Amino acid sequence: MTAPQQQPNHPGKSPQQVLVTGFFALLIPLLAVAALANSFFGGPAYEKDNATSAKAKAVRLQKVGTVELRDANRPLSTGEQVFKAQCSACHATGAAGSPKLGDAAAWGPRIATGFEALVHSALKGKGAMAPQGGGNFNDTEVARGVAYMANAAGAKFAEPEPPAK
Ligand code: HEC
Incomplete structure (x- = not known):
C-alpha cells in the first residue's frame, strides 16, 4: 500500500563508516602478511623453544616406534628370571592355591x-591367576x-625361543 520507506540513514555511507571499513580493509591484509613473515623468518616463541629444548631434540632423535623396537630387541628374560620377578609371588609358596615350584x-x-x-x-589366566601371571612379560617370557x-x-620342556621375525 505504502511505498517502501527510504532508509533515513543508509548504512555504509557515513564518513565514519567509510573510515572504519577502510581501517579493517588495511588491517586484515597487514595481519596476514605479518603472520606469514613470522612463520617464515621467526616463528612464534613457543616454536623456537621447542626447536632447541632437550625434549624436542629427544623427540626428533627417537626411533620411530621406539616402544616396539625396544620390546622386540631387548634380551628376553630367562624362565628363572621371570619366575623370580613375577611368578614366585604365588608359585614359590603355593599361595592362592597355585601349584608350588618343585x-x-x-x-x-598339569604337566x-x-x-x-x-x-x-x-x-x-586360570582361576586366581590373572592373564600373563598378572605382569609385564611378553608371551615368550611367560612361556x-x-x-x-x-x-x-x-x-x-625346552626353554621357548622368541618367534622368528
Ligand atoms: C596371583 C598369583 C599367581 C601368580 C603371580 C602367578 N600364578 Fe600361575 N597360578 C596361580 C594359581 C592360583 C594357579 C592354579 C589355577 C587353577 O588351576 O585354578 C596357577 C596355575 C598356573 C599354571 C598351571 C595352569 C594349568 O593349566 O594347570 C601355570 C603353567 C602357571 N600358573 C604359570 C604361571 C607363570 C608362568 C607365572 C608368572 C609369569 C604365574 N603363573 C604367576 C597363581 C598365580
Whole structure:
C-alpha cells in the first residue's frame, strides 16, 4: 500500500563508516602478511623453544616406534628370571592355591595336559591367576616361566625361543 520507506540513514555511507571499513580493509591484509613473515623468518616463541629444548631434540632423535623396537630387541628374560620377578609371588609358596615350584604332585597332572595347555593358562589366566601371571612379560617370557616351573617339577620342556621375525 505504502511505498517502501527510504532508509533515513543508509548504512555504509557515513564518513565514519567509510573510515572504519577502510581501517579493517588495511588491517586484515597487514595481519596476514605479518603472520606469514613470522612463520617464515621467526616463528612464534613457543616454536623456537621447542626447536632447541632437550625434549624436542629427544623427540626428533627417537626411533620411530621406539616402544616396539625396544620390546622386540631387548634380551628376553630367562624362565628363572621371570619366575623370580613375577611368578614366585604365588608359585614359590603355593599361595592362592597355585601349584608350588618343585611340587611334583601338584604339577604332575598339569604337566600331563601338555606344554601348550599350560602356556595357554598362563597367558589367558586360570582361576586366581590373572592373564600373563598378572605382569609385564611378553608371551615368550611367560612361556619360559612355565617351562622353568614345570621342569622344576619333573617335566622336560625346552626353554621357548622368541618367534622368528
Ligand atoms: C596371583 C598369583 C599367581 C601368580 C603371580 C602367578 N600364578 Fe600361575 N597360578 C596361580 C594359581 C592360583 C594357579 C592354579 C589355577 C587353577 O588351576 O585354578 C596357577 C596355575 C598356573 C599354571 C598351571 C595352569 C594349568 O593349566 O594347570 C601355570 C603353567 C602357571 N600358573 C604359570 C604361571 C607363570 C608362568 C607365572 C608368572 C609369569 C604365574 N603363573 C604367576 C597363581 C598365580
